[in-house]
Amino acid sequence: xxxxxxxxxxxxxxxxxxxxxxxxxxxxxxxxxxxxxxxxxxxxxxxxxxxxxxxxxxxxxxxxxxxxxxxxxxxxxxxxxxxxxxxxxxxxxxxxxxxxxxxxxxxxxxxxxxxxxxxxxxxx
Numbered sequence: 086x087x088x089x090x091x092x093x094x095x096x097x098x099x100x101x102x103x104x105x106x107x108x109x110x111x112x113x114x115x116x117x118x119x120x121x122x123x124x125x126x127x128x129x130x131x132x133x134x135x136x137x138x139x140x141x142x143x144x145x146x147x148x149x150x151x152x153x154x155x156x157x158x159x160x161x162x163x164x165x166x167x168x169x170x171x172x173x174x175x176x177x178x179x180x181x182x183x184x185x186x187x188x189x190x191x192x193x194x195x196x197x198x199x200x201x202x203x204x205x206x207x208x209x
C-alpha cells in the first residue's frame with residue numbers, strides 16, 4: 086500500500102514540475118503562449134488550464150503527503166532506549182520500588198551479598 090502511494094506521489098511531483106515549468110511567467114519562461122484566437126490553446130486558455138492543473142496536482146500532492154505521514158506513524162511504537170530495562174515507569178518506580186532508572190542501574194551494578202547461612206570455620 087505504501088509503495089503504491091509513494092509511486093503516485095512521485096508521479097504527481099513530476100507532473101507538477103512539468104506543469105509549473107510550462108506556465109507563462111512575467112519574464113517569458115518556458116510558456117507555450119501564442120498569439121491570436123480565443124480558443125482552447127490560446128494564451129489565456131492555456132493559462133487557465135495550467136492553473137487548474139497546478140491546483141489539482143498541488144491538492145493531490147498534499148493528500149498523498151498526508152497519507153504517507155500517517156502510514157509512517159502507524160508503524161512507530163515506543164520502546165525503551167535501555168535494553169532489558171523497564172519500559173514504563175510508575176510514580177513508585179518499577180514494580181512499586183522507590184527510585185527511578187538511576188537507582189535501578191545502581192542495583193544492577195552492586196555485587197550480590199554472600200549467602201546467609203551457618204559458616205563453618207576453616208581448619209588449617
